[in-house]
Amino acid sequence: MSPSHPPFRVLFSRDTILRRVHELARAIQDDLQAAGATTPPCLVSVIEGARPFARLLQQVLPGQLPVYEVRASSYGRGTVSSGQVAVSGAERIPVQGQHVLLLEDIVDTGRTIAALRARFLGDGARSCRVATLLSKPSRRVVEVPLDYTGFEIPDEFVLGFGMDLDGRYRELPDVVIYDPEVERSFRGAAAATGGA
């Protein structure tokens, strides 16, 4: 059977991601215990990209905490950030007096997380921490504190495990590096054989 997607280079396999998310969950729990937290954090996932990461964390953290979702988009189309962050759905999340833990797939320029932290703190959250699966420190434009980071990566555009390019490749189980050349030759080969 021919593969259904281009053979992009795998940066982190699903197994590696699972292991790291377990470590992050342990660190989150340790910090909560050390702080003597009496209430669980209010988990807020930045959709759509962070959904798989948030789902995993939810499964691994005790108590099946609810995960609220907020939509934020700084990418219009393609791989270049527009610089503008549009937020929707934040008004439905009861953050007042809560310790918010923002769950993000990848922090790039930092604009999205900066905008969301400002929003939730402005809405009365007691604190707003950030857990991100991936971070590209070399791309930062706005300095944001990242409390829990799965992996730091170089300046590459990545896909899979929730992350997409104009809606494509989100469902890939691994995190892969996008390569337009690999995509072009895959499509060319598929077209020649009458495939996708």
Ligand code: IMP
């Ligand atoms: P920031 O506001 O520049 O930090 O961008 C964060 C958002 O941009 C993420 O939530 C992703 O949706 C998107 N993004 C940034 N880098 C990548 C990438 O390499 N692949 C897929 N999406 C990305």
